[in-house]
Amino acid sequence: MKRFLPLLAVLSVVLAACGGYSETARSETSDGVKCPTGTPTALTILAASSLANAFNEAKEKFLVNQPCVSDITFSFGSSSTLATQIVNGSPADVFVAASQTAMETVTTAGVNEGEPTVFSYNRGEIMISGKSDFVDSVFNVADMRDSANKGIRVGLCVSSAPCGSIADKIIEKSRKISKASDLVRAAFADTEAASAEELVTKIEIGELDAGIVYHSDCFSSERKGLVQCREIPLSLNATTEYAAVALKNSAGAQIFIRFLLSKEVQTLLNEKYGFYNYDQ
Known part of the structure; x- marks a missing residue:
């Protein structure tokens, strides 16, 4: 069964993806990631329902000083249901699943951009x-x-x-x-x-x-x-992995996935909401 990218490998992939825009780009994130010229875009993210409270809080942290993304709309539900919706054409920028099986439904259909990134488990x-x-x-x-x-x-x-x-x-x-x-x-x-x-x-x-x-x-x-x-x-007991994947090749989607790997979000997920960090 295909494994998802490890964290360090993903960081390098995301950095490359986010930095690959024209030198004429007018804005960049606080850590130097360039955004395309023009108005910041809104993201639509389909995510596992167990992440609802954590993600709604993380959203406010993400949007602070974020020139690439103007807003985020979340749609929470069962990972398997969301995966089916995506394969059937439901519009979204990022998919966050609570199982490898649900994620593979999306990647097997070929509607993803890049490899999934594992950021937590339960x-x-x-x-x-x-x-x-x-x-x-x-x-x-x-x-x-x-x-x-x-x-x-x-x-x-x-x-x-x-x-x-x-x-x-x-x-x-x-x-x-x-x-x-x-x-x-x-x-x-x-x-x-x-x-x-x-x-x-x-x-x-x-x-x-x-x-x-x-x-x-x-x-x-x-x-x-x-x-x-x-x-x-x-x-x-049994465990399940949480992974995120971009569904569109956009700076905003890649930056959000990178954000999930940040110390700020990893601490929030673990200490306030009880998710396990992937390296625990």
Whole structure:
């Protein structure tokens, strides 16, 4: 399976791509990257829903003293759904996916400009609603079965979504360890959500008792006092990579991807939103 470019290699590629405009260009970014002559352009970015809060905050930092880009419009959703939209012609400048599978849907179709850049990753975690009667009786994946806690309402992302793919891998590993025959998606999940954002909301408001979400989701929601979370041991866990790719050959798109690799954004993602830096 094709791997994405490592960080240092990407930096050199992006620098070359962003610096390749005419010497008559009138403006440049704070680090010397030249922009094409003319009015700054607006970017449309399709990104995984789990990045919504982090990206909305990062947007304000990005646009400060940014002569190449006038504004950013985000569209958040399931990575697999967004990938299908892009392949079917949905206009966008950058795609940010939460799985290699979703990214490969786009790159295989040949609608990208350059190679994807991996900038972060995530793991699975159990989230339990603060409104649930089962908050003191769920400590591992096996505890989320109805046979272990009668009447518990469990949600998972659909298998085609990255958060659902992670859940399936975690459930499979847990089933092998516990030898519990009812530890399967069909018997396990009462509700399937289209995206991580949808699943987290249902748990936060108490519509669901528990679910398998991203570590970053737990990191944010637990701080707000809405949920409790349980770590899943690394031996039973699974990871997913976050990668960005330009869909148009524009300075703005390349500069945004480079921005994701900056210390400022890496610190924001890790310390405030609970994403893992790629070199961790």
